[in-house]
Amino acid sequence: MNKRTSAGSKLVASPYIVWAALFIIAPLFFVVYYSFTDKGGAFTLENVQMLSKYLPTFLRSIWFGIVATIICLVIAFPMAYIISQKTDKVQRTMVMLVMLPMWMSFLIRTYSWMAILQDTGIINSFFSKIGIGQVHMINTGGAVILGMVYNFLPYMILPIYSVMAKLDYSMVEACQDLGGNRLTVIRRCIMPMSIPGVVSGITMVFVPSVSTFYISQKLGGGSFDLIGDVIERQFQQSYNYNLGASLSLVLMILILISMAVMNKFSDEGEMVI
Amino acid sequence: MKKVLCAVTALLITLLPLTVAYSAPDGDIEALRGSTLYVYNWGEYISDGADGTVDVNAEFTKKYGIKVVYDTYDNNEVMYSKLKGGGVSYDIVIPSDYMIERMINEDMLEKINFDNIPNFKYIPEKYRNLDYDPTGEYSVPYTVSYVGLIYNTKMVEEAPDSWKVLWDERYTNNILMFNNPRDAFAIAQSILGQDYNMDTEEGWRVAAALLKEQKSVNPVYVNDEVFLKMEAGEAALAPYYVGDYFLMKENNDDLAFVYPKEGVNYFVDAACILKGAKNKRAAELYLDFINEPEIALANAEYIAYGSPNSAVYDNPDYEYYENELLYPEEGAFKTQLFKNLPPNILALQSSLWDDVKNYNATAASSERALFFGDSTQNNIDNGEAMTPVTIKYGICIGVFLLLCLAYVIFRTIRKKHREQY
Numbered sequence: 001m002n003k004r005t006s007a008g009s010k011l012v013a014s015p016y017i018v019w020a021a022l023f024i025i026a027p028l029f030f031v032v033y034y035s036f037t038d039k040g041g042a043f044t045l046e047n048v049q050m051l052s053k054y055l056p057t058f059l060r061s062i063w064f065g066i067v068a069t070i071i072c073l074v075i076a077f078p079m080a081y082i083i084s085q086k087t088d089k090v091q092r093t094m095v096m097l098v099m100l101p102m103w104m105s106f107l108i109r110t111y112s113w114m115a116i117l118q119d120t121g122i123i124n125s126f127f128s129k130i131g132i133g134q135v136h137m138i139n140t141g142g143a144v145i146l147g148m149v150y151n152f153l154p155y156m157i158l159p160i161y162s163v164m165a166k167l168d169y170s171m172v173e174a175c176q177d178l179g180g181n182r183l184t185v186i187r188r189c190i191m192p193m194s195i196p197g198v199v200s201g202i203t204m205v206f207v208p209s210v211s212t213f214y215i216s217q218k219l220g221g222g223s224f225d226l227i228g229d230v231i232e233r234q235f236q237q238s239y240n241y242n243l244g245a246s247l248s249l250v251l252m253i254l255i256l257i258s259m260a261v262m263n264k265f266s267d268e269g270e271m272v273i
Numbered sequence: 274m275k276k277v278l279c280a281v282t283a284l285l286i287t288l289l290p291l292t293v294a295y296s297a298p299d300g301d302i303e304a305l306r307g308s309t310l311y312v313y314n315w316g317e318y319i320s321d322g323a324d325g326t327v328d329v330n331a332e333f334t335k336k337y338g339i340k341v342v343y344d345t346y347d348n349n350e351v352m353y354s355k356l357k358g359g360g361v362s363y364d365i366v367i368p369s370d371y372m373i374e375r376m377i378n379e380d381m382l383e384k385i386n387f388d389n390i391p392n393f394k395y396i397p398e399k400y401r402n403l404d405y406d407p408t409g410e411y412s413v414p415y416t417v418s419y420v421g422l423i424y425n426t427k428m429v430e431e432a433p434d435s436w437k438v439l440w441d442e443r444y445t446n447n448i449l450m451f452n453n454p455r456d457a458f459a460i461a462q463s464i465l466g467q468d469y470n471m472d473t474e475e476g477w478r479v480a481a482a483l484l485k486e487q488k489s490v491n492p493v494y495v496n497d498e499v500f501l502k503m504e505a506g507e508a509a510l511a512p513y514y515v516g517d518y519f520l521m522k523e524n525n526d527d528l529a530f531v532y533p534k535e536g537v538n539y540f541v542d543a544a545c546i547l548k549g550a551k552n553k554r555a556a557e558l559y560l561d562f563i564n565e566p567e568i569a570l571a572n573a574e575y576i577a578y579g580s581p582n583s584a585v586y587d588n589p590d591y592e593y594y595e596n597e598l599l600y601p602e603e604g605a606f607k608t609q610l611f612k613n614l615p616p617n618i619l620a621l622q623s624s625l626w627d628d629v630k631n632y633n634a635t636a637a638s639s640e641r642a643l644f645f646g647d648s649t650q651n652n653i654d655n656g657e658a659m660t661p662v663t664i665k666y667g668i669c670i671g672v673f674l675l676l677c678l679a680y681v682i683f684r685t686i687r688k689k690h691r692e693q694y
Contacts, residue, residue, distance in 0.1 A: 053624075057631055059666035066673055114498070118507050119446075136446060139493050222452050222494025225630045237350040237453065238623035239357060264681060 031252075034245030047246035054230060054247060061227040062254070064141070065210035068148035069156075072205045073198065075149070076156035080197075081190065083157075084164035095161065098154050110147055110218050117143055117219065139221030147215035148205075155204040163197030164190065199262050207255050227251055302558065306338035310555045313352065313363040315542070316345040316497070318416075320568075320575035327571035333562050339555050347496060348453055356381065356547070364550040365559060367415050370405040370541045371455075371611035378613065382411045383546040389557040392564035400581040403541060404610060412543035413560045414581035416516070416573075418599070419608065420456065420538040423518050427527045428509035436464050436533045439510060445490045449502060449511035452494035454626035455611060456538065457484060460512055463535040463607075470612040474621055481625035485632040494630070503528060515598050516578035530598060536607030541581070633662045 038044040083094045101109060116122050117138040124134050137143055167190065175189040213228030222229075227247060234244030312330075322328030330341040344363070346352040349372040355361055368376065376382050387393055393413060400417060402409035424433055428447060439448050439460065451457040459469050461480040471477070495502065500517070502508045504524040518530045544563070546556045562568060566584035573580035574592045579599045585591055586600060593599050614622065 053627070054631075056633075056663040056666070059663060059670060063666045063669050066670065114501070115505075118502070118505065120505050120507050139446070139491070217452075217494075218498070221491075222450075222630065223488070223491065225627075229630070230627060233623070233627065236354055237348075237626075238620075239350065239354045240620070240623060261677070 031245045031249055034242050035249045036246075038242060044242075047242050050243055051246065051250060054227065057225055057227050057230055058250070058254075060224070061210050064145055064148065064224075064226065065206050068145050068152065068209045069202055069206045071145070071149050072153050072156040073202065076153060076160055076201065077194075077198070080157050080160035080164055080194075081186070083161050084167070091165070095158070098157050102154055106151060107214060110151065110215055113143075113147055113150065114138060114218050117146075138219065139223060141220070141224055143219040144216050144224050144226075147219040148209045148212065151215065152205045152208055155208075156201040159201045159204065160194055160197040163194045167193055203259055203262055206258065210255065211251060301554065302337065305552070305555050305558070307340075308552055308555055309340045309342055310365070310552050310559055311342045311344075311363040312365045312559065313344050313346065313356075313361075314365075314367045316347060318345070318367065318542075318576055319343075320571040326575050327568065329563065329568055329572060332568065333559060336562070337555070337558055339552075339558070341559075349455075350453070362549065362551065363547055364552050364556040365544055366547055367542050367544045369611065370403065370543070371613045373412055373543060373545060374405040374613040376545070377406065377411055381548055383548050383550055383553065384410045385413065385546055385560070386557060389554070390561045390564070392561050395564055395566070395569070395582045395584045397581070397583050400541065404612065405541070406543070412545045413564065414541050414543045415563070416542045416576060416578040417581050418540060418578040419515050419532065419601075420459070420512060420540075421515050421518070421530055421532045421598075423503060423511045423513050423521065423528055423530050425503070425506060425509050425525075425527050426529050428506065432529065432531065433510070434531060434534050436460050436512075436535050439492070439512065440487050440490060442490055444509050446493075447509040448487075448490050448492045449495050449499055449508045449513075450487070450492040451512060452496050454622050456512070457494075457626070457629075458622065459538045459609075459611070463533065463537065466535070469538065469609045470614065472615055472618055474618070477618065477621055477625060481629055484629045488629075488632050514578065516576055518598070519577040519593070532601070532606045534606070536609060539608035539610055541610075542578075 035047055036043055036045070038046060083091055083098075086094065114121075118124070119134055119136060119138065121138070123137065128134060171193065172185055172189055175185045180188060210226075211228045213226060213232045216222075216224050216226045216229055231244050231247050231251070234240045234247065320326045320329050322331060330343055333339065333341055346355070349368050352366060352368060353372060353375070356363070356366070373382070390413065396414055400414045403414075406412045422433060422436070422438070424438075426432075429438070429444070438444070439450065441448075451460070458477070458480050461483040462469050462471075465476075465480060465483060467476050467480060493502070493508065495511075499511050499513055500521060503511050503513075503521050506525065506527070515530065518528065522528050522530075544560050546553060546560075550556055563572065564582055566582070566588070569580060569582040569585045570588060570591060573582070573585045577593065577599075579593075580586055586594070588594065
């Protein structure tokens with residue numbers, strides 16, 4: 001992948017370089033700076049030492065993220081496959097339907113799940129009408145994961161679908177010629193070829209799930225603190241930028257590690273991001 | 274009731290232009306015409322013209338020609354962080370008592386020239402020079418109110434009179450709780466008979482332990498969702514501000530309110546001018562304007578919190594005139610004001626609050642006996658031992674990682690195997 005670096009291409013890239021320096025590199029520097037200083041600005045490792053206290057929260061966030069990602073994958077893969085098998089017109093409509101909820105604010109959608117799931121909510125009033133009785137759903141870990149799956153599912157479907165839509169169909173035909181039935185075709189041909197989409201889908205679901213804070217507050221009733229909640233609290237409530245920054249730094253490192261691991265999965269050795 | 278309210282406000286709106294006509298603004302006020310005033314206030318904390326009420330900011334602009342840019346915040350800490358973080362500049366903020374004290378200490382507030390606020394005469398002596406602003410140079414009281422316990426009469430067996438009902442296992446999953454440390458701790462402190470402003474670390478730890486113990490009834494930590502949940506009958510009990518109870522009651526008649534016997538937080542929110550305000554004269558005009566009898570009345574009826582303005586609470590037409598919940602007799606129940614906490618206690622409070630939020634509910638039930646049983650309070654375990662939750666999530670993630678690793682190894686071996694041919 002050799003790129004020619006002429007003066008012209010440098011000029012074209014310069015707005016992005018300035019942008020990246022201002023809004024990506026500089027904030028990262030601030031995060032690192034705040035992580036290792038105290039309120040007065042002196043160097044300290046105190047914030048890093050506090051991390052052990054938040055270990056359970058980290059583990060819970062990661063676990064919830066993993067579960068949400070797996071559920072998204074299980075739903076999204078067949079979904080993307082089905083969409084990619086339709087005619088162009090149907091495909092366009094279905095992709096639009098997948099994206100349609102994203103036109104509304106993420107906050108409003110999560111808030112309305114509260115009204116759907118609560119004990120006097122839509123589902124439970126239906127249940128009690130048909131005589132099943134109340135099922136307590138809101139303010140549980142399951143509700144938080146449901147919120148994550150609902151909100152981030154499009155980010156899984158779209159990359160997988162875009163890879164599948166561009167698949168070289170002659171491969172599928174070759175596989176069929178060699179005597180593969182439908183299942184074999186999916187397992188041995190479509191699945192391996194859609195790995196790049198799956199990998200970027202997993203990254204795009206896992207990263208926001210691990211770092212979310214709004215979903216856990218509204219659907220978890222504040223009892224399922226995720227690391228995003230703790231970080232938000234440090235900045236908003238406690239005015240403790242230093243601890244908040246060091247928690248963010250650890251979260252970033254964790255995400256980088258998991259993305260590096262994900263890259264190992266992709267056969268072609270392509271980078272995910 | 275609503276109709277009467279509408280009629281009254283409609284009447285007020287028609288009267289307003291008259292009052293405008295009679296107060297001829299003098300020269301320096303005239304010079305402010307066309308300038309902008311930045312106001313930073315709590316959410317839902319001003320009459321905004323909804324449902325035919327008076328739109329205070331629009332009326333102010335109409336009267337003085339000064340544009341009002343109005344932003345809102347959820348709580349004192351958010352407001353403080355935003356101002357401290359820099360990048361914003363407001364002229365007026367309306368924080369609560371303890372936050373005003375902190376902001377005065379940190380030199381964030383400007384002294385107010387009370388000559389420019391003639392309507393300050395409506396604020397009686399008992400609301401002036403309170404502890405948070407002993408010299409009375411920095412603040413003009415905006416609301417005075419109390420925290421209390423809202424409950425749903427259909428869902429509780431007997432009318433509660435104590436904060437302890439929030440720890441009652443009969444109402445598991447039906448209890449709401451403040452999602453901010455100061456108010457949440459105040460409830461535990463009331464039960465323990467502690468001072469809200471104590472400066473002993475041990476006392477705060479005991480209060481935190483009591484809050485942790487509440488996890489056994491699975492409380493839901495809420496901010497503004499309290500409205501949605503109490504009005505829908507989603508929860509049986511919620512500690513909240515008395516003014517908001519009236520708003521909830523309009524939508525759900527089963528709700529009732531009580532001041533628990535252990536005592537409650539009494540608070541004053543007051544308007545202040547920020548240091549470095551660019552439009553100080555206009556800010557003083559605004560402070561005067563919100564204390565004009567008609568405007569203060571419109572605000573008091575909209576917000577439904579107690580008003581420190583005598584022109585409001587002595588007005589027989591006022592919707593909450595002599596309301597015994599909003600204006601209780603002095604000494605009817607125990608009250609305490611919040612004060613600014615020293616930095617080490619503030620840091621401890623945030624840290625303990627993180628612990629409370631993180632605390633595991635199943636472990637809580639086994640510790641219930643600590644407070645409501647016979648055992649003493651001294652043997653609370655504050656150690657940071659591995660909780661079952663940590664182990665559970667740790668094992669889950671570990672197994673998952675092992676599976677991933679096994680898969681990668683399997684693939685590598687298979688690949689090598691295939692390459693041999």
